[in-house]
Amino acid sequence: MSVLYHHTVSAASRFVRICFAEIDFPADLVEERPWEKRPEFLKINPAGALPVCVSDNGYALCGPHVIAEWLDESFGVFKRDRRLLAEDxxxxxxxxxxxxxxxxxxxxxxxxxxxxxxxxxxxxxxxxxxxxxxxxxxxxxxxxxxxxxxxxxxxxxxxxxxxxxxxxxxxxxxxxxxxxxxxxxxxxxxxxxxxxxxxxxxxxxxxxxxxxxxxxxxxxxxxxxxxxxx
Amino acid sequence: MSVLYHHTVSAASRFVRICFAEIDFPADLVEERPWEKRPEFLKINPAGALPVCVSDNGYALCGPHVIAEWLDESFGVFKRDRRLLAEDxxxxxxxxxxxxxxxxxxxxxxxxxxxxxxxxxxxxxxxxxxxxxxxxxxxxxxxxxxxxxxxxxxxxxxxxxxxxxxxxxxxxxxxxxxxxxxxxxxxxxxxxxxxxxxxxxxxxxxxxxxxxxxxxxxxxxxxxxxxxxx
CATH class of the missing domain: 1.20.1050.10 (Glutathione S-transferase Yfyf (Class Pi); Chain A, domain 2)
Structure with missing residues (x-):
C-alpha cells in the first residue's frame, strides 16, 4: 500500500487526500510535522515539504503538483467522468x-x-x-x-x-x-x-x-x- | 505567432525560452517588468508573474510548469529523442x-x-x-x-x-x-x-x-x- 505523509494544517496535503478519495486510490496516512525537520523525512523529500506519497514500489512523489499529475496519468485517465484533469x-x-x-x-x-x-x-x-x-x-x-x-x-x-x-x-x-x-x-x-x-x-x-x-x-x-x- | 512575456532576470522565463528553442516552437519575445504591475499584463496573468505565453489562438499560459506541460502535450510528445519529459x-x-x-x-x-x-x-x-x-x-x-x-x-x-x-x-x-x-x-x-x-x-x-x-x-x-x- 502507498503511504501519504501529510499534516492537517497543510492545504496541499488535504488536497491530495481529497484527490485520492475521488479517484479511489488507497493510501496509509502518516502525520508528519515538517517544521521538526526529521532526518528520515528529509531523506524521502530533501525539500522537507508536504505532502509526499511513497508508492507501493518505493518511489517518493513530492508535492501536490507531482502527485496530482502522476495520479492522473496512472489512474485518473481511466475514470472518464470522474477524471480531475481535462482532455483539452x-x-x-x-x-x-x-x-x-x-x-x-x-x-x-x-x-x-x-x-x-x-x-x-x-x-x-x-x-x-x-x-x-x-x-x-x-x-x-x-x-x-x-x-x-x-x-x-x-x-x-x-x-x-x-x-x-x-x-x-x-x-x-x-x-x-x-x-x-x-x-x-x-x-x-x-x-x-x-x-x-x-x-x-x-x-x-x-x-x-x-x-x-x-x-x-x-x-x-x-x-x-x-x-x-x- | 505566440507571444512570450519574459524578463532576463527571471529564471522561469529563461527556462521557457530554452524549451521553445529545443522544441523548435516559435514565439515573439516581449520584455515585461513584473514589478511595475502593468494593468494590461495583470489582465493576462492576475498573478502578475512571469513567464506568460499567449498562444496564437489567444489563450494565456501562465508560469513555467503550465507552459512546460502544455508544450510537451501539444508538441514535445511528437519529438521522440528530443522530448523533454519522460514516458515513464x-x-x-x-x-x-x-x-x-x-x-x-x-x-x-x-x-x-x-x-x-x-x-x-x-x-x-x-x-x-x-x-x-x-x-x-x-x-x-x-x-x-x-x-x-x-x-x-x-x-x-x-x-x-x-x-x-x-x-x-x-x-x-x-x-x-x-x-x-x-x-x-x-x-x-x-x-x-x-x-x-x-x-x-x-x-x-x-x-x-x-x-x-x-x-x-x-x-x-x-x-x-x-x-x-x-
Whole structure:
C-alpha cells in the first residue's frame, strides 16, 4: 500500500487526500510535522515539504503538483467522468494555473503568514520564534484573504466549477486551501455568496468528510466548520 | 505567432525560452517588468508573474510548469529523442520534482533574496524599497547558494543528466536558474566540479545561446559568463 505523509494544517496535503478519495486510490496516512525537520523525512523529500506519497514500489512523489499529475496519468485517465484533469490542452492549462494559484500564491499571501502567527507560534519555543501573534502580520494576511475571496467569487460566479464546466483539480486545490482558513474562522462568507455556494458543493462531497473531521492540536474549529449548510 | 512575456532576470522565463528553442516552437519575445504591475499584463496573468505565453489562438499560459506541460502535450510528445519529459510516470515525477525544486525552492532560498538585494534595489526609488544591499540578506542568500550547489553536484555526479539518463526539463530548469546567479558571479565553480561539467554540457547547446547574449541593465556579467569552457 502507498503511504501519504501529510499534516492537517497543510492545504496541499488535504488536497491530495481529497484527490485520492475521488479517484479511489488507497493510501496509509502518516502525520508528519515538517517544521521538526526529521532526518528520515528529509531523506524521502530533501525539500522537507508536504505532502509526499511513497508508492507501493518505493518511489517518493513530492508535492501536490507531482502527485496530482502522476495520479492522473496512472489512474485518473481511466475514470472518464470522474477524471480531475481535462482532455483539452488549454483547459488542462487553466486547471494547472489555478492549482498553482492556490498552492503558491494563496499560500504565500494568506496561509503562510496566518498559520505562522496563529498556529506555528503556539507550538514553537520562544527561542525558535514561538510567542504571541504579530498584529501587523495578521492584518496583512487578512487583507490578502479578502482579495483572494474576491477572485474566488469571480471565478465561482462566472463558471460552473472554478476551471470550467466540470469538477477538477482546481476546485479541490481551492477548497483544500480555503478549508484550512475556514477552520480558523478567517473566511467571511457573508461577503462572498458565490464562493459560498461553490464551497458548499465541494464540502458536501464524500471525499471531503475526512477533512471536516480534522482537528488541530489545541485549536478548535469555528462553529460552522463542519456544517454543510453554513 | 505566440507571444512570450519574459524578463532576463527571471529564471522561469529563461527556462521557457530554452524549451521553445529545443522544441523548435516559435514565439515573439516581449520584455515585461513584473514589478511595475502593468494593468494590461495583470489582465493576462492576475498573478502578475512571469513567464506568460499567449498562444496564437489567444489563450494565456501562465508560469513555467503550465507552459512546460502544455508544450510537451501539444508538441514535445511528437519529438521522440528530443522530448523533454519522460514516458515513464515515475521518471516524469522526478523531472517535475526537480523543476519545482529550482522554480520554487531555489527561487525562494537563493534567487529572490539575491536579486532583490543586487538588482531590484538598484532600479527602485528609495520610497519603494530601493537602496543599497542589506549585507545580512546577501550572506543568507550566498550561504543558501552553497547548499544548493552541493545538491546539484550530487545530482550531476550520480546521473548522466539531472533527472536520469536523458536531457529533460529538469536540466533546463536548473541551468536557467543557475545562469542568472552565474551572470551575477554568485556561483563558485571551483567547489562544484561535477555541477560544472554538467552546466558546460547544457550551456553548449544552441538553445542556450540567446541566454548567454542576455544583458541586465547597468549590470555587466562576470567575465566567464559566456565562456563555454570556463
Amino acid at each position: 490542452p488549454f483547459q488542462r492549462a487553466e486547471i494547472r494555473r489555478l492549482m498553482e494559484w492556490f498552492f503558491i500564491k494563496f499560500e504565500q499571501d494568506v496561509a503562510r503568514p496566518l498559520l505562522r502567527e496563529r498556529v506555528l507560534k503556539l507550538q514553537l519555543p520562544a527561542d525558535q520564534g514561538g510567542g504571541s501573534p504579530d498584529p501587523k502580520m495578521l492584518r496583512a494576511g487578512r487583507s490578502n484573504v479578502r482579495q483572494h475571496m474576491k477572485y474566488l467569487s469571480w471565478l465561482a460566479g462566472s463558471r460552473a466549477w472554478l476551471a470550467g464546466d466540470r469538477l477538477s483539480y482546481a476546485d479541490l486545490a481551492a477548497a483544500a486551501a480555503i478549508s484550512v482558513m475556514d477552520y480558523l474562522g478567517e473566511i467571511d462568507w457573508s461577503q462572498s455568496p458565490q464562493a459560498k455556494d461553490w464551497y458548499q458543493r465541494v464540502k458536501s462531497r464524500p471525499s471531503f468528510r475526512p477533512i471536516l473531521a480534522d482537528r488541530m492540536r489545541n485549536i478548535p474549529p469555528v462553529a460552522h466548520y463542519t456544517d454543510l449548510d453554513f | 510516470p515515475f521518471q516524469r515525477a522526478e523531472i517535475r520534482r526537480l523543476m519545482e525544486w529550482f522554480f520554487i525552492k531555489f527561487e525562494q532560498d537563493v534567487a529572490r533574496p539575491l536579486l532583490r538585494e543586487r538588482v531590484l534595489k538598484l532600479q527602485l526609488p528609495a520610497d519603494q524599497g530601493g537602496g543599497s544591499p542589506d549585507p545580512k540578506m546577501l550572506r543568507a542568500g550566498r550561504s543558501n547558494v552553497r547548499q544548493h550547489m552541493k545538491y546539484l553536484s550530487w545530482l550531476a555526479g550520480s546521473r548522466a543528466w539531472l533527472a536520469g539518463d536523458r536531457l529533460s526539463y529538469a536540466d533546463l530548469a536548473a541551468a536557467a536558474a543557475i545562469s542568472v546567479m552565474d551572470y551575477l558571479g554568485e556561483i563558485d565553480w571551483s567547489q562544484s566540479p561535477q555541477a560544472k561539467d554538467w552546466y558546460q554540457r547544457v550551456k553548449s547547446r544552441p538553445s542556450f545561446r540567446p541566454i548567454l547574449a542576455d544583458r541586465m541593465r547597468n549590470i555587466p556579467p562576470v567575465a566567464h559568463y559566456t565562456d563555454l569552457d570556463f
